[in-house]
Amino acid sequence: MKQIKLPLVLLTGLIMSCSQSKPQGEEITPDTLSAASPLASGLPVKINTDTLQFIHFDGNGDYWDAYFLNAQKDTVRLVTDREFDLGVRDQLMKVQWKTDTLFSAGEGEAKYMDKRLIGFSPVKGKLFSRPLTENEVVRTVWELPEVKGTADNVWAGSSPTFDRPYYEIGTSTQDEDHSSMFLSFRIYTFPQYRITVVDRANGGETELDAWRKQNNP
Template sequence: MKQFWSFIIIVLLASCNSATENKTVESSLEESKIIEEKPKLHVDTLSFVAYNDDGDYFLLYAKKNKEDFSFINDKNDDRSFLKGDVIEVIWKNDTIYIAGDGETPELAEWVVSTRKIKDGTVSAFRKHYKKELKYNWSKEFEYSQGYLDQLYLVVEYYIANSQNQLIKEAVESKEQIEYSIEEQIRNNKEYTVIGIATVSEHKVSTIQWLYYQHGDALELYEYDLPNDELIKFE
């Protein structure tokens, strides 16, 4: 009888050891599967457009061949790129949750790393001009510092890319450039109107008027004085 119970105990112990081994193997397989299913990394060269840190997720906007791209930029602290810089972006597809939509999951492109490959026109402009643009506005208009900073980048980009000969000459000779800011309604649309001017011996000479459209479009227009029309500036 003792031999019988000894045999039963040996069988049970062997069964437990086998189950433990199987569970260990299964766990290892599950871990291997997770490792194998890590998100694939993608890489591309793009033209930097802007940062947007105002929403639930920080964003980086870029372009390639006139196509717009938007990346989640939450874990990237670098904010040194200027519009037009050629950058390399490494990203992966991962999940975001849309606030206000029942936390609905959605796939998006997440930045893994970025680096600048080549200066754009704004970076080149800053290295050459080496001055701050000055600006002023009427106190009847209340602008947040964030919006003033946004306008500064818009004007800087325009100056760096403008084909206006007077602006080119002012940049080349490093004259002091400043701009005024005001609000106007034109054809039932609200615009921030920017007057770019040079300043010398207390004389202000306005060179170009720009219209910056409010709303989601945020489009910039040159004012064509002879024809009294707005021409979109790309």
């Protein structure tokens, strides 16, 4: 009988993530506004307030970015000065932001306008987009034609993080005395849902549709 096997370490990791302290919204004061903002020139600063669902944080660029969904399920990107943790992913938040002047890196430091996060706080309400659960992702792989009827085991090897926004899903076949690795997949949750097939030999990956064309010309 085929069984979905989920490692206990994932459950432990999720519990630890939820127990971490959550960042709180920053108090809005003149000190929190950039010196390059209209406030510095004596012009009024418009503070916008929206209810958004936090989905991702990117701390790899010259400016950090926080990504949210609005009620129309459109992605909203805001420049932020603070780091987010996984414990607040997929939470509804009351978000305050303003249009600010930023500077591009490199020679010349050209100015440009962008949206900057000022403060946020969690609020109660129905999520705009319900995230997939780990079990749902594993079942999705079970139902793939390449897996169904061939693999004997499907499991989640890792859950999404901000640096690796995907589930690692492994499959294997089972003989009487040993198991053999079959296909490996990545199920991306950001910036959009997609499935790739992983080449375990070199770590490369191919979009599922492209992989199917390569293996079924």
